[in-house]
Amino acid sequence: MSKVNAGLRYSAEHEWVDGSSPVKVGISAVAADALGDVVYVDLPEVGAVITAGETCGEVESTKSVSDLYAPVSGEIMEINQEAIDNPALLNEDPYGAGWLFTVNTTSEGELLSAEEYAEKNGGEL
Amino acid sequence: MTEKYTALYEEHKRLGASFTDFGGWQMPLKYSSELAEHHAVRKAAGLFDLSHMGEIKVTGPDAGAFLDYALVGKLSAVKVGKAKYSLITNADGGIIDDLISYRLDDETYLVVPNAGNAPVVAAELAARAEGFDVTVNNISDDTSLVAVQGPNAEAILLALVPAEHRDAVTGMKYYAAAKVPMALGAWSAELLVARTGYTGEDGFEIYVPNDAAPILWAALLDAGTDRGLIPAGLACRDSLRLEAGMPLYGNELSLDLDPYAAGLGPVVALSKEGDFVGRTALEAKKQQAPARRLVGLKGAGRRAGRSHYPVLSDGAVIGDVTSGAPSPTLGYPIALAYVDTAFAEPGTEVQVDLRGKPEPFTVVGLPFYKRPS
Numbered sequence: 001m002s003k004v005n006a007g008l009r010y011s012a013e014h015e016w017v018d019g020s021s022p023v024k025v026g027i028s029a030v031a032a033d034a035l036g037d038v039v040y041v042d043l044p045e046v047g048a049v050i051t052a053g054e055t056c057g058e059v060e061s062t063k064s065v066s067d068l069y070a071p072v073s074g075e076i077m078e079i080n081q082e083a084i085d086n087p088a089l090l091n092e093d094p095y096g097a098g099w100l101f102t103v104n105t106t107s108e109g110e111l112l113s114a115e116e117y118a119e120k121n122g123g124e125l
Numbered sequence: 126m127t128e129k130y131t132a133l134y135e136e137h138k139r140l141g142a143s144f145t146d147f148g149g150w151q152m153p154l155k156y157s158s159e160l161a162e163h164h165a166v167r168k169a170a171g172l173f174d175l176s177h178m179g180e181i182k183v184t185g186p187d188a189g190a191f192l193d194y195a196l197v198g199k200l201s202a203v204k205v206g207k208a209k210y211s212l213i214t215n216a217d218g219g220i221i222d223d224l225i226s227y228r229l230d231d232e233t234y235l236v237v238p239n240a241g242n243a244p245v246v247a248a249e250l251a252a253r254a255e256g257f258d259v260t261v262n263n264i265s266d267d268t269s270l271v272a273v274q275g276p277n278a279e280a281i282l283l284a285l286v287p288a289e290h291r292d293a294v295t296g297m298k299y300y301a302a303a304k305v306p307m308a309l310g311a312w313s314a315e316l317l318v319a320r321t322g323y324t325g326e327d328g329f330e331i332y333v334p335n336d337a338a339p340i341l342w343a344a345l346l347d348a349g350t351d352r353g354l355i356p357a358g359l360a361c362r363d364s365l366r367l368e369a370g371m372p373l374y375g376n377e378l379s380l381d382l383d384p385y386a387a388g389l390g391p392v393v394a395l396s397k398e399g400d401f402v403g404r405t406a407l408e409a410k411k412q413q414a415p416a417r418r419l420v421g422l423k424g425a426g427r428r429a430g431r432s433h434y435p436v437l438s439d440g441a442v443i444g445d446v447t448s449g450a451p452s453p454t455l456g457y458p459i460a461l462a463y464v465d466t467a468f469a470e471p472g473t474e475v476q477v478d479l480r481g482k483p484e485p486f487t488v489v490g491l492p493f494y495k496r497p498s
Contacts, residue, residue, distance in 0.1 A: 036360060037160040039451045040427045058480075060428060062159050062450055063360055065480075091158070 002030040004123035005095040009111040011071040014121070016095065017111060022077045026099040027059060027068070027090060030123045035061040038090040041083055043068075043101055048076045052109030057100075059090065074105040131176035132269045132335040136342050140356050148241030150177040152359050159360035163453045166324050166365055167496075169353025170275030172345055173362060179243025180268040180332065181236040181250060185259035188232050194401050195253040196226070197384065199394040203228045208300045208321055212384055212392055213238075213246055218406035219380040220387070222246050223372065227302045227319060235302075235317070235332070237270075239374045253402060269338035273345055274328030274365075276496075277352040282318070282329050284348035285309060294318065294329075309344045312337065323362065325369025326496055364450050367459060370421060370492030376432060376447045377419055377461055383407065386415035386463065388491075417444060417463040421493055422477065422486040424458030427451070430477035430486065436462050437476040437483055443468050446477060452493060459493045460486070 005028075008016040014031030018024045032038065040060035050056040050070035057068035079101045083089050089098035118125050129150045137144070142153035153174060155162060165171050183192060189201030198211035205228050213221045222242040227235045238246035247263040254261050273281055279294060285307045286294055293305045302319035314337065322328035333341050346354065363373070372378050377387060384393050384407065393407055422430065429451045430436075436444035449460030460477065468475060471490045476483035 036155065037158050039160075039453075040429075042428070058428075060451070062163075062364055062453065065429070065431065088160075 001122065001124040002028070002033045004028065004030065004114050004118040004121075004125050006114045006125050008095065008114060010114065010117035011069060011109060011111060012120075013069040013071075015069060015071040017071050017108075022074075022102040022104045023072060024099050024102050025071060026094055028117070028121075028123070029094045030121045031066070032091050032094045032098070035059060035066060036063050037061055038087040041087045041090065041100070043079045043084065044076050046076050046079060050074065050076060050103065052107060068100070071109050071111060072103050072105045073107045073109070074103040076101050077104050078102045129177070131174055132338040133174045133176060133271075133342055136339055137174065137356075142356070142358060145359060147359055148177060148239070150240055152177055153356070155358040155360045156356045159358065159364070160453050162355060162357040162361040163364050165353060165355045166275045166326055166357055166361065167454055168276070170273055170277040170281055170349055171324070171357030171361065172342070172349065172354055173272040173274065173357050174269075174342070175272050175330065176269040176335075176338065177240035178270050179238040179240065179246060179263070179265040180270070181238065181243075181247050182262040182264055183234045183236060183250065183259055184262065185232055185257070187257040187259045188234050190399075191254060191257040191259045192226060192234060192236070193397055193399060194257070195250055196224075197393045197401065197403060197407065199397040200226055200228070200234065205230055206301055206303055208302055208319060210392065212389065213249060214384070214403035214407065215380065216403055216406060218383045218403045218410055220374075220378045220382055220384065221249060221380065222374055223378055223389075225321060227317075229302070229317070242374060267335055269333050269335050270330060271333060271338065271341055271345065272322055272328060272330045273349070273354070274322045274324040274357075275326045275354070277349070277354065278326070278328040281345060281349040281352050281354055285344055307341075309337070309340045312340050316341070323369070323371055324365040325371070325492065325494055326365075363448075364453055367448050367450055367461065368452050368454055368492065368494035370461070372419070372461070373448060383410050383415070385410050386417055386419065388419045414466055416466065418466050418469040419447070420462055420464050420469050421489045421491045422446070422449070422460040422462050422475070423489045423493070424460070424477070425485040425487070427458065428479050428484055429458035430460040430462070430479065430484075435478040436464050436486075437478055438468055440483075443475065449477075454494050458486075464488070
């Protein structure tokens with residue numbers, strides 16, 4: 001069963017957010033496993049302003065493509081070039097090396113606790 | 126719809142497969158990573174459970190003549206031990222299914238339709254058999270199908286074949302089949318082995334009674350592990366067949382499409398004697414150039430076109446993608462698409478509308494990938 005990292009909060013659309021400032025954002029192992037092997041990641045640019053609940057990029061696997069939703073509103077401070085160069089990091093280490101970007105948050109969307117997210121999506125804490 | 130399970134379902138669960146519904150069947154989508162499975166088939170070998178495919182036995186003095194009438198190809202001309210790719214159409218020339226027929230002896234053929242279409246094809250064949258001295262027997266429920274695909278497929282299969290029968294395998298040509306004796310631990314039997322497949326690689330498809338399928342599966346895995354064989358699911362089967370430019374029923378082929386638009390004109394044997402189902406309609410269709418044709422598309426960027434995405438030229442819709450994915454072997458996006466005939470020439474620059482963003486693609490010849498010979 002896909003792992004849900006206990007130290008993070010999650011959007012209903014499977015993005016995770018950590019507690020640092022600026023916050024770091026990625027996609028959950030549940031989402032990565034469901035997508036299959038990720039082969040392409042399209043991320044917002046540094047300086048772009050994203051809005052919680054709206055699409056801000058794409059994650060493409062061999063079999064499908066999914067929108068990436070902003071879990072929080074704010075300015076993109078940094079993007080993970082390593083994940084763009086090697087999208088397999090999203091499958092291999094979704095909560096670590098496969099992070100996507102950091103945001104200087106102005107407001108948050110609706111975020112679930114790890115327990116709530118795991119219960120809803122069948123993940124394993 | 127009731128979920129159907131192949132005789133190998135428990136093996137797949139044991140191997141940690143994730144499952145998907147395919148034509149009503151619960152089939153392994155992948156065991157580990159679909160990319161790893163894809164590359165294994167190209168570089169070494171993959172083991173597939175294809176038991177969802179149909180098997181229909183056609184037997185009798187009229188078997189050849191009957192299939193000449195029921196299908197668009199000239200099956201009576203197929204030599205014993207050989208196979209032929211063909212289509213079954215309705216009277217309007219619409220494609221009911223694409224299928225492979227093996228001639229097992231003078232009066233026996235094994236017709237293999239696609240999973241979801243098997244009941245329809247069996248019923249159509251039974252209906253078309255009236256007036257012919259043949260028996261149409263749908264043995265799909267009793268038959269499993271296991272495929273070994275990849276450059277190491279022959280070596281792996283040979284590990285299960287007694288030395289005195291090796292020639293039956295090594296001498297088997299592409300699109301041929303034979304009964305081959307196999308030693309599977311305590312169990313031995315003659316199984317129908319065909320040198321066919323859907324991956325663009327060398328490989329074999331082995332027909333086996335359901336109760337023996339797990340034994341065969343385990344024996345092949347055992348023989349193949351040292352030769353790079355891994356179990357392979359439907360996800361990589363789809364990316365492999367797409368690279369090989371092979372059509373998938375429901376994507377590239379359908380009742381609304383005729384063989385000429387699909388680029389399968391040569392499969393239709395209008396020159397054969399006698400009537401066949403669809404002849405009148407197909408003769409008429411051959412006279413008129415199809416409005417759209419199936420082509421290959423190669424993407425310039427990294428993002429892939431997917432089924433149903435519009436193909437554009439200068440902003441105008443000129444076609445539709447039917448299958449598309451990033452090609453794991455080639456490293457760029459590939460797609461099959463129906464485009465207006467005016468844009469079907471290789472080299473034509475088009476765009477695919479990727480969710481509102483047009484990206485450049487080029488029409489290319491098929492297949493995208495051809496194995497080194």
